[in-house]
Amino acid sequence: MLIATAIGIAISRDLLSVVMLSSIYGLLSANFFVTMDAVDVAFTEAAVGAGISPLLMFATIAIVGRYEKLPHRRVLSALLLVMITGALLIVATLDMPAFGAADAPVQQHVAPRYIQQSGEEIGIPNIVTSVLASYRGFDTFGEVVVVFTAGIGVLSLLMLAEGKSAKPVAEHLLKASHHKILRIVSKALVAPILLFALYVQFHGDYGPGGGFQAGVIFAAAIIVYAMLFGLDAARQAINQTVVRVMAALGVLIYGSVGLVSMLNGGNFLDYSVLAKDPLHGQHYGIIVIELGVGITVAAVMVLIYFSFAGRLIDRRGANE
Amino acid sequence: MSEMLLTHYNYWVVMVLMMIGFYIVIAQGNLVKKLVGLNIFQTSVFIMYISAGKVRGGSAPILDDAVTIYSNPLPHVLILTAIVVGIATTALGLALVIRIREAYGSAEEQEIQEQNQC
Numbered sequence: 001m002l003i004a005t006a007i008g009i010a011i012s013r014d015l016l017s018v019v020m021l022s023s024i025y026g027l028l029s030a031n032f033f034v035t036m037d038a039v040d041v042a043f044t045e046a047a048v049g050a051g052i053s054p055l056l057m058f059a060t061i062a063i064v065g066r067y068e069k070l071p072h073r074r075v076l077s078a079l080l081l082v083m084i085t086g087a088l089l090i091v092a093t094l095d096m097p098a099f100g101a102a103d104a105p106v107q108q109h110v111a112p113r114y115i116q117q118s119g120e121e122i123g124i125p126n127i128v129t130s131v132l133a134s135y136r137g138f139d140t141f142g143e144v145v146v147v148f149t150a151g152i153g154v155l156s157l158l159m160l161a162e163g164k165s166a167k168p169v170a171e172h173l174l175k176a177s178h179h180k181i182l183r184i185v186s187k188a189l190v191a192p193i194l195l196f197a198l199y200v201q202f203h204g205d206y207g208p209g210g211g212f213q214a215g216v217i218f219a220a221a222i223i224v225y226a227m228l229f230g231l232d233a234a235r236q237a238i239n240q241t242v243v244r245v246m247a248a249l250g251v252l253i254y255g256s257v258g259l260v261s262m263l264n265g266g267n268f269l270d271y272s273v274l275a276k277d278p279l280h281g282q283h284y285g286i287i288v289i290e291l292g293v294g295i296t297v298a299a300v301m302v303l304i305y306f307s308f309a310g311r312l313i314d315r316r317g318a319n320e
Numbered sequence: 321m322s323e324m325l326l327t328h329y330n331y332w333v334v335m336v337l338m339m340i341g342f343y344i345v346i347a348q349g350n351l352v353k354k355l356v357g358l359n360i361f362q363t364s365v366f367i368m369y370i371s372a373g374k375v376r377g378g379s380a381p382i383l384d385d386a387v388t389i390y391s392n393p394l395p396h397v398l399i400l401t402a403i404v405v406g407i408a409t410t411a412l413g414l415a416l417v418i419r420i421r422e423a424y425g426s427a428e429e430q431e432i433q434e435q436n437q438c
């Protein structure tokens with residue numbers, strides 16, 4: 001099914017249907033991740049692949065135009081190249097370990113240690129969270145910084161020229177509040193989504209969930225609100241300066257946890273020294289940095305959506 | 321051969337998806353479409369990692385007394401963060417497409433190149 005959807009994307013020239021299909025593709029791969037036991041990943045993919053990324057693409061094709069103008073070029077040579085590369089890769093897979101084998105090299109290295117000892121060392125049931133936040137805290141810090149940087153990049157690309165074209169806005173084009181069913185259903189949905197995001201955030205130690213997922217879900221709720229009541233209402237409800245500060249604040253929280261543990265005599269991001277009992281220290285550290293991750297991800301996603309939608313309204317206003 | 325089919329089909333699905341993404345990126349001129357292609361490529365890599373971490377008979381890596389075999393948590397962590405970073409970079413790419421469209425009046429690779437040559 002994944003392959004069928006992907007082929008549909010490749011063939012279609014209507015970008016709207018391409019985006020729809022890519023949303024379905026995201027949902028399908030989330031299902032796939034569940035059957036592969038990767039519940040945390042499925043969570044994220046469902047929120048990102050089926051929710052936020054199609055939304056951003058909708059906003060883009062609303063600006064850029066819906067149809068591809070030109071016929072596909074170099075089709076034959078591209079197909080040939082793709083076939084050859086694919087065939088070579090498939091030949092290469094013949095040496096790979098069989099699917100699901102417990103003795104594959106991947107299962108031999110650090111994974112057994114994580115599985116057997118994280119319960120004693122970190123003290124939380126969700127191994128994914130303990131690896132993410134504690135064993136590989138450096139990597140996660142780096143990724144949060146990347147997300148933050150991408151947010152800054154989008155802002156600087158889309159916000160800088162905004163001052164020039166500030167015109168009265170054709171607001172109704174971008175909000176759906178004249179659809180009664182949509183309005184009532186989504187109104188009822190926004191609060192539970194926010195609540196669910198908080199649950200995912202703070203329950204990440206025990207079940208699937210954590211800062212990344214919670215941040216994305218939280219942002220999705222705010223984006224639904226913005227689509228429903230218009231960007232201005234959303235901007236009034238959520239001050240944009242506050243969102244910008246929040247994005248930086250999340251990174252700051254994460255980094256300062258690292259610094260505090262250094263001040264307490266441990267290594268950067270070594271939570272064991274945060275409290276008298278190392279296990280408690282780990283707990284505090286993980287909760288706080290997950291909070292930092294959640295804040296940054298949510299704030300950056302909201303910022304990105306706001307700047308895309310803001311750009312859209314500017315263009316509509318300028319055209320009229 | 322049929323044995324290979326049963327034990328390696330996950331890699332082949334990944335390769336097919338990856339090649340579809342690759343094809344979209346090199347053969348099609350629309351910049352938004354190219355980004356969708358890149359996304360497909362990216363997801364195929366995610367699927368490869370996750371399926372490599374699967375252990376037959378294993379369960380989700382959340383500690384529980386009733387479970388003895390867990391799937392490998394490490395690929396999950398890597399891909400989890402990669403997805404979020406992926407959406408952030410996609411957003412950056414889309415923002416660039418919007419700016420290119422504003423500068424050139426087009427999001428088609430060919431038209432942009434023609435304008436550059438003039």
